[in-house]
Amino acid sequence: MLSQAFPCLLAFIHLTCALPTSTKTTKRQNEDKPITELWTIPRLDMHIMSVHTGFPGDEWLPGTTFDSTIDFDILMPNHTSPTPSSTIIINCSTSFANGTLPSGxxxxxxxxxTEVVLFELYTYTDLGPRRPEMSFWLDVTSAINYDEETRTADVFYWGQKAITANDPGEESSYLTCIEGRPFDGLRCQLKSYLSVDRELEVEVERIGGE
Structure with a gap:
């Protein structure tokens, strides 16, 4: 099993610790060419409060505020299936305080x-300061035979993608976020008129295993 602490792996680009130097798995013959695969995100919906309410006075009244939400699907290989080409679709979702990103x-x-999949969001600042919900890193991780007590697994799969919104001139602008009726806030989705014209795909690297 990989002796890597799981939170450190999930925050791979934001590392505060090193990847394991030894495992109980067989070392690959060519470590210079990591094994990768593409995970597709065909749907990603967000619902967040907007600056403007669309109502006279432009203030959020008591009882009209709400938490931000994200809900998306991942189309990925079935790593535990006897059929190598088998694919599955899984769902990920959570809610969190307005103007923030979820922690952990x-x-x-x-x-x-035998397989768990997790995601994590980090603020994406390469294009300057922006609202967190509209400029973030999406990290996705899969673990085969994951042990919660020791935080180890036989194999990890990990990848990330920068996601921004409302500027198709940016390579990362996968989301279009538009205002709806008064007090409905912003609703964001993929493949709309302010989104880049391509699939949201995450290149995922396998860590460990034969």
């Missing part, structure tokens, strides 16, 4: 009894 890894639906 969040569980998605489990592909199988």
């Amino acid at each position: 890894p969040i569980s998605c639906t489990s592909p199988s009894s």
Whole structure:
């Protein structure tokens, strides 16, 4: 099993600790060419409060405020299936305070009894300061035979993607966020008129395993 602490792996780009130097798995013959795969996110919906309410006075009245939400699907290989080409779709979702991002890894639906999938959001600042919900890193991680007590697994899969909104001139602008009726805030989705014209795909690297 990989002796890597799970939170450190999930925050791979934001590392505060090193990847493991030894495992109980067989070392690959060519470590210079990591094994990768593409996970597709065909749907990603967000609902967040807007600056303007769309109502006279432009103030959020008591009882009209709400938490931000994110809900998305991942189309990924079935790593525990005897059929290598088998794919599955899983769902990930959570809610969090307006103007923030959720803290820590969040569980998605489990592909199988031996595999867990989690995601985490980080503020993306490469294009300057922006509202967190509209400029973030999406990290996705899968673990095969994950042990919660020791935070180890036989194999990890990890990848991330920068996601921004409302500027198709940016490579990362996968989301279009538009205001709806008064007090409904902003609703964001993929493949709309302010989104880049391509699939949201995450390149995922396998860590550990043969």
